[in-house]
Amino acid sequence: MKYTKVTTHKGRKTWTFTPPKEVRDAGVMQRKVFKDGRAARYEIPRLIQLVEKYRKGSIKDAGLIDDSRFVHLCNNYFNSAEYNNLSAKSQKMYTQTLGRLCEVEIKGRPFGQYKAKSIDLELCRELYQQHLQKETALSANRKLGIVGVVLKHGVKIGFLPFNPASGVEKVKAEKKITVWTNEQVEAFLKEGYKEFSTRNVTLLVHMCYEWAQVQQDILCLTWDDLDFNTNTATIYRASADTTVLIPIEEPLLSLLKEQEKDWGFQKYVIPDTIPSGSRYNIMDYQRMRKLFVGILDKAGLPKGLSINQLRGTAITEMIQAGADTIAVTQVTGHANISSLSHYIENTREGALKAMTIRRINNE
16 A cells, blocks of 8 residues: 555564655644554555545645644645745745745744744744844845744634734834936946847846836736737736736837847747747746846946846836826836835935925915
8 A cells, every 4th residue: 555564573564654744744644553454454545545635735724733833834834725826936935935944943943843833922033033133124024924924824724823923023124226327227228239149138128127117027028918009018017916008119119119020920029039949938037147247247337236126216217207106106016106105215306396396386
């Protein structure tokens, strides 16, 4: 029988059923030893069925016992509907982060080995403070938040009475926005458009800057998303699960029409220039990064610049230019105007512009 080892000692047989590690870690069942052949023949097939149910996802909220550790609760969460509804990228980030958090020693014991029901406010606070001493508040807050997601899952399935992570007082994280100067953008575009081999990554930079979008959403654009009759780009904002409609203006309009002549035979607006078999996929990140850094180097620009900083650059420029914040959110896809607050800088020019508008309206 599967997962079963039969041993004989002094004429007596023993049946040891060892479920897969993933099933043990989820707290569904542990290793069992049978010394009675009849019991083994009856019980082991039922245990095998339970393993198969777990692997098929039939067991979601069961399998935890009073002694289950935090690592078991994590694995139970990984089998939940909430986790399965996350994007593949988020699932990978949650899995890796929780794996590392489970190994962090708190009071001489890995956090993952604490009984889930024994985790209290003090333990969560200790875990948070340990990360706060080594990294930024933003990073420490994010990790505590992920621990909280798992504990909240425990509350939802009735395993835990409350979520102790929610009681930890967090340090306010200052989100630093790094922006490109207008001269840096122009220098990059001038250098990048010189060669056909760097045109795709340059076009990516150009679109992220002009349209205030992140690189992943632009990389996912297909020719079906561009309407040259109305000169409109329909961009799906994956992180916000919303769609924005962006006008395509010159010089991007002419550049995109030229791009369509060269790359319109496949579906992506900015594909990887090296095909995978007969298919062209989204641009490979490592190849894109190498080309991007090469252009920075040739243009004499700082190596610390990144493509995703261009979204913040564009938003900052729109706000400083006096654009209506509601109109800005229609470009960026932000659900709340308050999300734009960290892009606003208190400058003399901004104050003068506001006071001038008020004075003109009062005259």
